[in-house]
Amino acid sequence: xxxxxxxxxxRGKCAIYVNGNLVGFHQDGAGLVGRIREKRRTNELNYExxxxxxxxxxxxxxxxxxxxxxxxxxxxxxGKSRLTxxxxxxxxxxxxxxxxLIKMGVIxxxxxxxxxxxxxxxxxxxxTPEHTHLEGVPSAIFGVTSxxxxxxxxxxxxxxxxxxxxxxxSLGVYANNFTQRFDTRAYIMYYPQQPxxxxxxxxxxNMDKKSAGQNFVVAITSYKGYxxxxxxxMNRSAxxxxxxxxxxxxxxxxxxxxxxxxxxxxxxxPGPDTVGFRGEDAYKHLDEDGIVHPESRVEGKTVLxxxxxxxxxxxxxxxxxxxxxxxxxxxxxxxxxxxxxxxxVMVTEAPSGNRLVKIRVRSPKVPEIGDKFASRHGQKGVxxxxxxxxxxxxxxDGIVPDLILNPHAIPSRMTAGHLLETLGAKAGSMxxxxxxxxxxxxxxxxxxxxxxxxxGMDEYGEEWLYDGITGKRIGVKLFIGPIYYQRLHxxxxxxMHARSRGPVxxxxxxxxxxxxxxxGLRFGEMERDCLIGYGASMVVRERLLEESDxxxxxxxxECGMLAHHDMVKNKNVCSLCGSNDxxxxxxxxxxxxLLGEIRSLFIFPRIxxxxxx
Amino acid sequence: MDNNKKAIINPYSAAGIVAAQSxxxxxxxxxxxxxxxxxxxxxxxxxxPRLIELVDSKKEPKKPLINIYLKSAYSRSETKVRxxxxxxxxxxxxxxADVTEEMGKxxxxxxxxxEDAKALHVTSSMVEKAIKKTVVTLDVEKEEERTFVVKVKxxxxxxxxxxxxxxxxxxxxxxxxxxxxxAGIKRAVVVRDKDGEHFIRASGFxxxxxxxxxxxxxxxxxxxxxxxLWKIFGIEAARKxxxxxxxxxxxxxxxxxxxxxxxxLADAMCADGKVKSIGRHGxxxxxxxxxxxxxFEETIKHLVNAAVTAEEDNLVGVTENIIxxxxxxxxxxxxxxxxxxxx
Numbered sequence: 001x002x003x004x005x006x007x008x009x010x011r012g013k014c015a016i017y018v019n020g021n022l023v024g025f026h027q028d029g030a031g032l033v034g035r036i037r038e039k040r041r042t043n044e045l046n047y048e049x050x051x052x053x054x055x056x057x058x059x060x061x062x063x064x065x066x067x068x069x070x071x072x073x074x075x076x077x078x079g080k081s082r083l084t085x086x087x088x089x090x091x092x093x094x095x096x097x098x099x100x101l102i103k104m105g106v107i108x109x110x111x112x113x114x115x116x117x118x119x120x121x122x123x124x125x126x127x128t129p130e131h132t133h134l135e136g137v138p139s140a141i142f143g144v145t146s147x148x149x150x151x152x153x154x155x156x157x158x159x160x161x162x163x164x165x166x167x168x169x170s171l172g173v174y175a176n177n178f179t180q181r182f183d184t185r186a187y188i189m190y191y192p193q194q195p196x197x198x199x200x201x202x203x204x205x206n207m208d209k210k211s212a213g214q215n216f217v218v219a220i221t222s223y224k225g226y227x228x229x230x231x232x233x234m235n236r237s238a239x240x241x242x243x244x245x246x247x248x249x250x251x252x253x254x255x256x257x258x259x260x261x262x263x264x265x266x267x268x269x270p271g272p273d274t275v276g277f278r279g280e281d282a283y284k285h286l287d288e289d290g291i292v293h294p295e296s297r298v299e300g301k302t303v304l305x306x307x308x309x310x311x312x313x314x315x316x317x318x319x320x321x322x323x324x325x326x327x328x329x330x331x332x333x334x335x336x337x338x339x340x341x342x343x344x345v346m347v348t349e350a351p352s353g354n355r356l357v358k359i360r361v362r363s364p365k366v367p368e369i370g371d372k373f374a375s376r377h378g379q380k381g382v383x384x385x386x387x388x389x390x391x392x393x394x395x396x397d398g399i400v401p402d403l404i405l406n407p408h409a410i411p412s413r414m415t416a417g418h419l420l421e422t423l424g425a426k427a428g429s430m431x432x433x434x435x436x437x438x439x440x441x442x443x444x445x446x447x448x449x450x451x452x453x454x455x456g457m458d459e460y461g462e463e464w465l466y467d468g469i470t471g472k473r474i475g476v477k478l479f480i481g482p483i484y485y486q487r488l489h490x491x492x493x494x495x496m497h498a499r500s501r502g503p504v505x506x507x508x509x510x511x512x513x514x515x516x517x518x519x520g521l522r523f524g525e526m527e528r529d530c531l532i533g534y535g536a537s538m539v540v541r542e543r544l545l546e547e548s549d550x551x552x553x554x555x556x557x558e559c560g561m562l563a564h565h566d567m568v569k570n571k572n573v574c575s576l577c578g579s580n581d582x583x584x585x586x587x588x589x590x591x592x593x594l595l596g597e598i599r600s601l602f603i604f605p606r607i608x609x610x611x612x613x
Numbered sequence: 614m615d616n617n618k619k620a621i622i623n624p625y626s627a628a629g630i631v632a633a634q635s636x637x638x639x640x641x642x643x644x645x646x647x648x649x650x651x652x653x654x655x656x657x658x659x660x661x662p663r664l665i666e667l668v669d670s671k672k673e674p675k676k677p678l679i680n681i682y683l684k685s686a687y688s689r690s691e692t693k694v695r696x697x698x699x700x701x702x703x704x705x706x707x708x709x710a711d712v713t714e715e716m717g718k719x720x721x722x723x724x725x726x727x728e729d730a731k732a733l734h735v736t737s738s739m740v741e742k743a744i745k746k747t748v749v750t751l752d753v754e755k756e757e758e759r760t761f762v763v764k765v766k767x768x769x770x771x772x773x774x775x776x777x778x779x780x781x782x783x784x785x786x787x788x789x790x791x792x793x794x795x796a797g798i799k800r801a802v803v804v805r806d807k808d809g810e811h812f813i814r815a816s817g818f819x820x821x822x823x824x825x826x827x828x829x830x831x832x833x834x835x836x837x838x839x840x841x842l843w844k845i846f847g848i849e850a851a852r853k854x855x856x857x858x859x860x861x862x863x864x865x866x867x868x869x870x871x872x873x874x875x876x877x878l879a880d881a882m883c884a885d886g887k888v889k890s891i892g893r894h895g896x897x898x899x900x901x902x903x904x905x906x907x908x909f910e911e912t913i914k915h916l917v918n919a920a921v922t923a924e925e926d927n928l929v930g931v932t933e934n935i936i937x938x939x940x941x942x943x944x945x946x947x948x949x950x951x952x953x954x955x956x
Contacts, residue, residue, distance in 0.1 A: 532931055533630040535623070535944015545938045588938035601913070603920035 016060045029053055029060055033117075036062070041075065041105030052113035061113060070109040071140075073120060073133035081124055081134050082106045107136075122440075139201065139439040147201035149376050150424075150437030150484075151417035159378030159415050166374045170486035171246045172212020182251045182346060182358045187365070187489070189214075190245040195376075195484035196425040199438040213376075213486040214243060215429075218422060219393065219401035219465065220410070220479045223385070231384030232373060233404040235392050243402055244367040244487045249343060249360055254305035254332040256355040263310035265330065267291065267357060270308050276329035278303070283331075285342075291357055292342050299339045304359050305332040332359075336518065339363055370492030373485050377418040379409055380488065393465040393474060400468075401480060419479065420445060423461045426481035427451040509549040509589040549589035557581045560606025562595060583609065625947040627931075629881070632874035636859075639868040640664065657837075664862050667839065667855060670882065670890040674838055679798070679820055681813040682833035691803060694811040697828050698801040699734060701815060703794035706743060706787055709735045710759075714784040719766070719776060721784050725759035735792055743792045748783065763787070795822045821845055840888060848883050855879040855888075902926040904933040 014029030015022060026032050033053040039045040050068065052061040075082045083106050090096045101107040110118060110133070118132040122141070127134065139147055145164040146152060152160050171187040178188055192211040195202070202208065223233045239245070256265040268290040269283050282303050285296045290306035292298065308327040340363030350356040367383060374380035394400045410418065421437060427448040428435035436442045449459040462477035497515040504511055511520035523543045531540045554563040556574030563574040563582040572582035585607070598605045622628065643661040657676040658666060666674055681701070687693050706712060706723065709730040713722050725740055737759050744753055744761055754762045765780045797819030804814045818841050824831040836842060837858060843851035856872070856879045863870045881896060882889050889895035893910045900906050903919040903926045928934055931941045940946040
């Protein structure tokens with residue numbers, strides 16, 4: 001490659017690469033590129049070809065391969081768009097199609113490389129002779145996620161980024177065939193709505209058919225500290241009517257697995273002689289086939305699929321000379337702390353050919369304190385209070401907000417789009433129309449002001465509200481109106497966790513970790529350092545020993561080795577030196593393990609005991 | 614209670630942990646930004662890198678700096694201070710002359726570059742002296758006004774080393790020969806302090822030779838090289854310098870740390886009469902208990918060594934007692950009650 005480049009530089013000719021391979025040289029790179037492009041526009045070359053001319057290195061890259069992301073632009077020549085009014089007219093009349101435009105060279109696709117050679121205007125008005133292309137619509141500069149956000153040009157950049165990532169966490173209708181699907185985890189909104197204020201891309205992407213959100217009536221005011229620091233107050237009656245309500249679907253799987261030796265799992269109701277039998281009650285929801293009955297209400301650790309496995313080791317031959325088959329219980333049960341109704345049961349075959357049972361459990365998730373909501377402007381909030389509708393402020397028309405947002409959320413974040421969306425949706429709802437909030441081309445504030453004025457309303461969307469408790473009018477006009485809100489994936493009910501007592505790890509006898517294992521919260525090194533810093537040595541001892549892995553071990557006073565208690569002789573003995581001078585000592589089980597590990601290094605750790613001074 | 618008594622901490626307080634946390638927490642907020650010193654040695658490490666340097670008690674800081682104050686008789690005039698500064702700055706032969714070897718004739722030719730020599734105030738006699746000092750027994754001929762020739766031959770004491778090898782070695786040695794100034798002082802600039810006094814800020818080390826000069830006020834010389842201060846002025850000077858340097862790092866980042874925490878750190882580092890680093894090779898590596906050391910770093914090394922020497926751990930430290938599962942001997946855990954039998 002270096003050799004080739006040297007050669008090329010010597011001759012002062014332009015190197016040409018096709019799909020990354022050097023194919024030849026040319027005297028006039030710029031001219032060649034121009035001709036290739038012209039031929040592409042006149043259909044002499046395939047329209048999927050892209051050319052990039054690197055003037056500095058004097059190299060041409062022609063790409064014809066698959067996998068390039070390409071975007072269509074209107075071709076511009078001498079400051080004139082090739083999409084002339086005549087063509088537009090024909091297009092509108094249906095005489096021309098998109099394919100026609102490409103064939104005619106009115107529109108061409110650029111890839112990331114060729115884009116570097118172009119100068120693209122956002123609108124026809126700003127065209128100059130230097131321009132090479134024109135963007136079809138200005139909002140096309142946005143990607144899929146950001147182009148469904150309303151009024152991004154009125155928001156600060158970081159908030160747009162946040163709004164995009166939050167839109168991906170919103171709960172709605174993720175697929176229209178959700179009743180047929182067995183996703184491991186899925187959420188469906190009860191009453192999804194399309195936004196009153198939406199963008200062109202929203203409809204182009206068919207998002208109105210799989211919405212993820214609802215139009216909330218939002219008042220912007222503080223409420224007794226319950227919406228401090230990105231908290232939101234919500235209307236209980238609105239929640240009761242189904243606002244923000246979603247259904248959670250979870251799929252559990254059980255497979256009849258094959259074991260070496262031809263043995264197999266069996267899906268059935270385990271009998272009382274099964275090893276690990278959980279008692280009649282645990283299997284009460286199972287049908288005769290060992291699978292739960294659909295529409296039964298399940299909770300906690302109830303069994304969904306009864307299953308028995310062959311024993312792990314070969315059984316001893318019993319007194320009567322027959323091999324007793326003791327089966328092992330290996331049922332599938334609902335995760336601890338979960339609750340729901342059996343939505344659907346499916347029996348199929350696993351890729352391995354084994355019988356496979358899939359069970360879909362549904363549980364409704366009503367919004368509760370701690371759930372997360374967000375508008376489409378990066379304005380997220382956590383519900384801090386559910387207020388009865390009677391106590392909510394109301395307008396003279398009887399409009400009660402669904403959600404109360406704290407005004408402090410607005411100025412420092414500069415999400416003017418949030419306010420503009422509220423205003424626009426308010427005007428739209430008065431008109432009974434869906435309004436346009438597409439970036440750069442959407443309706444303006446003036447449009448909305450005009451509509452509201454015509455209806456005799458406050459032109460800036462502010463209204464007098466009355467306190468729901470005292471009935472007195474609130475001293476200032478409040479900004480209130482409908483705005484599209486999303487319920488985000490982070491539901492407290494899926495995260496809430498506490499432990500006082502619970503399971504411990506097998507090896508260390510220390511508490512387990514993680515919500516799924518009912519675990520404790522780690523009291524780590526730095527936390528320990530803090531307690532030491534306070535001089536609270538009794539607390540340190542309690543956290544690290546009493547509440548963790550305290551054990552009683554026997555220590556031989558002769559040789560310093562760990563001893564044991566002989567149950568048969570009811571005596572303490574040292575298994576190393578045989579001495580009976582053995583005393584019980586409290587220590588952490590972790591230390592006992594450490595002693596064992598040290599011994600495994602061929603080091604003999606002695607414990608020398610002394611009386612406490 | 615008077616304020617003095619209030620300021621006394623409780624018996625068995627965990628002063629070390631508190632000091633470590635008080636220094637460590639602001640440390641997480643330190644930026645990697647470096648500040649500029651006027652003139653010499655730009656990019657003197659400050660902030661976290663500098664703090665790490667101090668705490669690791671590196672042999673030499675990345676950018677050693679020396680502040681040299683002159684005796685009042687000299688420090689008044691800037692020109693005089695500048696003169697001294699010029700004399701301190703070390704100049705190597707290669708900076709003023711080309712040193713070339715001629716294998717065929719077995720000679721080394723040193724040709725002075727007049728412009729460079731003039732700019733650095735180096736005379737041909739100084740060069741001659743420097744060459745003679747380096748080659749010792751060999752003949753040095755003055756070929757021209759500014760050209761010297763060293764004839765290399767077999768000399769006593771070199772053993773059976775071939776002449777060409779000696780030639781090669783000597784060429785390198787000559788290039789690095791000090792012609793003028795004090796070895797180790799790389800650059801010296803005159804700076805004015807807050808009170809308008811002129812002093813020399815030099816980059817490099819070797820304050821011992823600087824102090825020996827008459828003009829230098831040896832009571833006010835300072836270097837950020839803690840290890841050098843320790844060797845020349847003793848452990849107390851090093852301790853003070855540590856406190857000063859750490860304080861400066863924290864102040865430069867606008868972080869408020871109680872000086873007593875810094876003093877405790879410096880005390881701990883200097884308690885044995887030598888400057889010890891924090892960490893594996895210093896303080897933590899010399900902890901009393903095996904278990905405590907094993908819990909920190911290089912677990913197996915400590916355990917094996919303890920086994921070989923049949924070491925006993927008397928469980929005096931905090932870590933050891935936590936491992937074993939006993940009440941730690943600090944704060945509440947250290948307080949004991951005794952009852953007098955006669956009452």
